[in-house]
Amino acid sequence: MNPFHAIRRGLALLLVTLAGSAAAQALSPEEAQLVARVRQHTPAALQLLERSVLINSGTLNPAGVREVGDLFAREFDALGFKTRWVEMPVEMRRAGHLVAERTGERGQRVLLIGHLDTVFEKDSPVPPWQSDGRRVRGQGVSDMKGGDVIVLLALRALNDIGALQGRTVRVVFTGDEERVGSPVEVARAALIDAARQSDVALAFEGATKDDEGRDAATIGRRASGGWHLTVTARTGHSAGVFGRDGFGAVYEAARVVNAFREQLIEPDLTFNAATLVAGTSAAWDDAESKGQAFGKTNVIPRDAQVRGDLRYLTAEQGARVRERMQAIVEQSLPGTRSRITFRESYPPMAPTPGNLRVLDAYSRASADAGLGPIVAFPPGLRGAGDVQFVAPIVDSLDGLGAAGGGAHSPDEWLEIASIERGAIRAALLIYRLTR
Numbered sequence: 001m002n003p004f005h006a007i008r009r010g011l012a013l014l015l016v017t018l019a020g021s022a023a024a025q026a027l028s029p030e031e032a033q034l035v036a037r038v039r040q041h042t043p044a045a046l047q048l049l050e051r052s053v054l055i056n057s058g059t060l061n062p063a064g065v066r067e068v069g070d071l072f073a074r075e076f077d078a079l080g081f082k083t084r085w086v087e088m089p090v091e092m093r094r095a096g097h098l099v100a101e102r103t104g105e106r107g108q109r110v111l112l113i114g115h116l117d118t119v120f121e122k123d124s125p126v127p128p129w130q131s132d133g134r135r136v137r138g139q140g141v142s143d144m145k146g147g148d149v150i151v152l153l154a155l156r157a158l159n160d161i162g163a164l165q166g167r168t169v170r171v172v173f174t175g176d177e178e179r180v181g182s183p184v185e186v187a188r189a190a191l192i193d194a195a196r197q198s199d200v201a202l203a204f205e206g207a208t209k210d211d212e213g214r215d216a217a218t219i220g221r222r223a224s225g226g227w228h229l230t231v232t233a234r235t236g237h238s239a240g241v242f243g244r245d246g247f248g249a250v251y252e253a254a255r256v257v258n259a260f261r262e263q264l265i266e267p268d269l270t271f272n273a274a275t276l277v278a279g280t281s282a283a284w285d286d287a288e289s290k291g292q293a294f295g296k297t298n299v300i301p302r303d304a305q306v307r308g309d310l311r312y313l314t315a316e317q318g319a320r321v322r323e324r325m326q327a328i329v330e331q332s333l334p335g336t337r338s339r340i341t342f343r344e345s346y347p348p349m350a351p352t353p354g355n356l357r358v359l360d361a362y363s364r365a366s367a368d369a370g371l372g373p374i375v376a377f378p379p380g381l382r383g384a385g386d387v388q389f390v391a392p393i394v395d396s397l398d399g400l401g402a403a404g405g406g407a408h409s410p411d412e413w414l415e416i417a418s419i420e421r422g423a424i425r426a427a428l429l430i431y432r433l434t435r
């Protein structure tokens, strides 16, 4: 049995135990107050959500990311938080992060994680905001401005009833979650620093359901990174292709990605081949995420570049798959030569017993509020997130954000009612963790 299966079996047992203890209890009078305050402030929170979504904050639009950060910073200031903007070095071409803190001596120290950026850049044709009163479609509505607003709504209710007095709550909203700045040690220093001063981390990426339709939160996430395939080939008249002049860069690039698809697919592993530029000349600009190619149909192409991602559940799986990809790359077609480079952006978040305990507390808070229990989401099904940088340091739980779907696609949507629901659950959980 590989180590992950052992962890899974352990988890299954723990979850059965936890499920038995999840019977709902009545809220205390103060907790009932808290829920009432969340409901009272929900309309204002929805307005804040719309304002934030109407500001384009694609990761590569630092001015927009900063503007969303400033909008949220004013809200934190009004709740008695100290806010600051963490700048990134200019050459990283990232906006930086919003940090908000309240400190005290009592209860567990809680870290709340969100992000300000979205995958929708300024030239995105996706309409920023379309609401039918029940659902909103738009740029980053559920990934994750909805989650950010849930954080603010929960804290507002907590502040209303005086529950933040003497407590330590740190909030980090990063500005480059969708494309982490490089070097990553600099890009995530503020987040990791906040984690070192915290006991529990709660991340507000989109809420999910498991395959049985139960509300679920995330106790583990796959590592993620990227690969970049560069092909150079002999060029010449197209009449000579397959012969003396070799196969050209396009056939070689196609061979490699097709071999990945045919030979490497296994559970908990994905590798999306995302962009391909090829021709007599082909250039890729990472900063702009754009490529350019020149070529003619009667010329054997000299250059090809393919970029993709790589997601895996354990360090062992990552190392093994990278080795196999390397071996495939080295079997180049005649007249061509391929090279592949790898980059790891997110370490894996292991589904630890500590994370399960946070899930249990979250599930109880939800059940006690009449919103039903929350189960663990299968780690292999979730993309990467900022929580992975803090998970090695503190007990962590993700997926406390808004419910919706279609993240990163033109159809991204948010269930409006999930803002209030998420904020009630989060407010109760933070309340209990900080008592």
Ligand SMILES: [Zn+2]
Residues within 6 Å of the ligand: 115, 143, 144, 177, 205
């Ligand atoms: Zn996100």
